[in-house]
Amino acid sequence: MISPRQRALVEFVLDNLVWFILAIVLVIFSATIPNFFQTGIFVNIIEQSTFVGVMAIGLAIVVIAGHMDLSVESVAGLTAMITGILFCARGIGMGITLTPEWLVLPVSLIIALLAGSVIGGINGWLVVRLRMNAFIVTLASYIYVRGMVDAISGGRSAQDLAPALRFIGIQTLAGIPLIAWIAVLCFAIFTFIMARTPFGRHVTMIGGNPVAAFRAGIKVDRLVLIAFILAGAIAGLAGWLLAIRTSGATANLGIGMLFRAFAAVVIGGVSLKGGIGQLPGVYAGVLLLSSIQTAMNVMALPVHYTQMILGGMVLAAVLLDTVKLQIRQKLA
Secondary structure: OOOHHHHHHHHHHHHOHHHHHHHHHHHHHHHHOOOOOOHHHHHHHHHHOHHHHHHHHHHHHHHHOOOOOOOHHHHHHHHHHHHHHHHEEEEOOOOOOOOOHHHHHHHHHHHHHHHHHHHHHHHHHHHHOOOOOHHHHHHHHHHHHHHHHHHHHOOOOEEEEOHHHHHHHHOEEOOEEHHHHHHHHHHHHHHHHHHHOHHHHHHHHHHHOHHHHHHOOOOHHHHHHHHHHHHHHHHHHHHHHHHHHHOEEOOOOOOOHHHHHHHHHHHOOOOOOOOOOOHHHHHHHHHHHHHHHHHHHHOOOOHHHHHHHHHHHHHHHHHHHHHHHHHHHHHO
């Protein structure tokens, strides 16, 4: 018979397994790859984790709630393009200026968050009110929102973002890019929300057993709708940061990020069955993927090797998720 202390230890290991894997991978890379163990490499890993990491937050919340959102990548591309069109001075940019100049920061961010929230709200409404399958709904959104990006851009790009926004993209704090600190702050905020607030606990309960959650008096439909709106808004933030980092936007900006975000969510310990998962683990998953990609770049290996490893890690993560569920069932 396992004791409560041993059960708590097993749960801790299961919840934080990806952090142990990340530490082992970094040690192996540092010991075997020349020039890998240096500050610049680790800063690059953190910076490259920013956009996928922010996107993965919203995706993880929806998955924890027992659903799926495939539209986050396209939403990020749309908000990046909107930011570029409104506040870039060249290409298809309109070059809108505000007085004082710093107002462009909150105004552009609010526009990005609202645009993302609208798409997320539409997804959530279709899932909650019309009882449509979330996978199909968000797959359709993934397609039509990307089409919106192509339509409003005409396949062209916007360059030369407003100086106040460019400043955010190049500024550093303690040697780490400011946009990476924004991602860390987002993880800290939503980790607190999911772990310490009724919303987070109720969303987790809904993902675990929506019928039991409903019978317990939890407003299931409302919280699922909020989860989708949050996913859209957070994807909007990711697109806003992406536009800032690239000082503009192109029609194909962000393509491929969905698969990395999904991989990070699964590798980070979020169960595809819903009801299980913690956001710190998702961030560790993002860092792990970024570390592997950086190592491949340092070794100058072809990109298809990275894709092969990523696919293998997703399969391994799904298998690990099944094993962890079996272990938890035995502990119960």
